[in-house]
Amino acid sequence: MREPVSLPADTIPDVLLRRAEDRFHSSNDWLESWHSFSFAGHYSPDWMGYGPLRVINDDTIAAGRGFGMHPHRDMEIITVMIQGQLNHRDSMGNSGVINAGDVQRMSAGTGIVHSEINEGHEACRLLQIWIEPSEEGLSPAYEQRTLSIEANTWTPLLAPNAPSVMAIERAVSLWRAQPRAGQTLAWPAQSIERGWIQVIEGEIELPRPSATSIRLRKGDGLGFKGSSTNLKILQSHCDNSDVLLFALQ
Numbered sequence: 001m002r003e004p005v006s007l008p009a010d011t012i013p014d015v016l017l018r019r020a021e022d023r024f025h026s027s028n029d030w031l032e033s034w035h036s037f038s039f040a041g042h043y044s045p046d047w048m049g050y051g052p053l054r055v056i057n058d059d060t061i062a063a064g065r066g067f068g069m070h071p072h073r074d075m076e077i078i079t080v081m082i083q084g085q086l087n088h089r090d091s092m093g094n095s096g097v098i099n100a101g102d103v104q105r106m107s108a109g110t111g112i113v114h115s116e117i118n119e120g121h122e123a124c125r126l127l128q129i130w131i132e133p134s135e136e137g138l139s140p141a142y143e144q145r146t147l148s149i150e151a152n153t154w155t156p157l158l159a160p161n162a163p164s165v166m167a168i169e170r171a172v173s174l175w176r177a178q179p180r181a182g183q184t185l186a187w188p189a190q191s192i193e194r195g196w197i198q199v200i201e202g203e204i205e206l207p208r209p210s211a212t213s214i215r216l217r218k219g220d221g222l223g224f225k226g227s228s229t230n231l232k233i234l235q236s237h238c239d240n241s242d243v244l245l246f247a248l249q
Contacts (some may be wrong), residue, residue, distance in 0.1 A: 032060045060123055074133060076130065135169075158174045160172070181238050184233055197221065202243075209230050
């Protein structure tokens with residue numbers, strides 16, 4: 001994969017829509033992956049990320065298969081388990097099972113080697129997210145939590161310097177919500193200057209004052225600048241909607 005390249009803040013578009021069917025796609029006998037941004041053999045200078053958000057991969061891994069030991073460095077790597085389970089092992093001595101509903105965070109820092117294997121009896125689905133850290137050469141770190149996602153509210157997954165949620169080495173916050181049909185959610189933060197929405201399941205709508213609303217479905221993603229788009233709420237159109245919201249600095 002080519003080296004990550006962050007766009008200068010003044011070149012990031014006010015609204016960047018990434019439809020599910022337009023994502024890069026990889027598939028073999030054990031892995032199906034949809035890449036929102038450039039990854040591995042898929043490269044486009046127009047899709048190198050959105051601010052510090054570098055990778056969103058929607059992966060489905062067959063039972064008994066997975067990623068063997070491989071290295072990373074200088075990247076914040078977040079795994080959001082959606083279905084099934086994944087067995088984790090790394091060079092820091094961490095090992096365990098990541099189950100549906102769990103969130104895992106690795107700060108690769110100066111270097112970490114890890115494996116992620118589906119040792120269950122059915123396929124698993126996850127989102128793997130990469131965020132560029134605030135600086136290089138940090139000490140590697142690992143964290144995993146099981147979170148209860150309540151309907152019609154935002155559940156914080158990670159934030160910098162917030163002891164009640166998972167840490168991250170960047171001024172980035174991440175929330176997850178599962179609103180029911182007809183429910184409306186305001187942003188969890190008073191102001192999100194730059195954000196990204198990723199729809200895991202279902203269908204939502206983003207109303208915009210004095211502009212056409214934006215409807216997003218499973219796999220769709222949207223980057224936005226809060227000050228210029230006035231995006232502040234979402235409305236769910238089905239009972240299984242499942243959404244991630246990033247606040248990016």
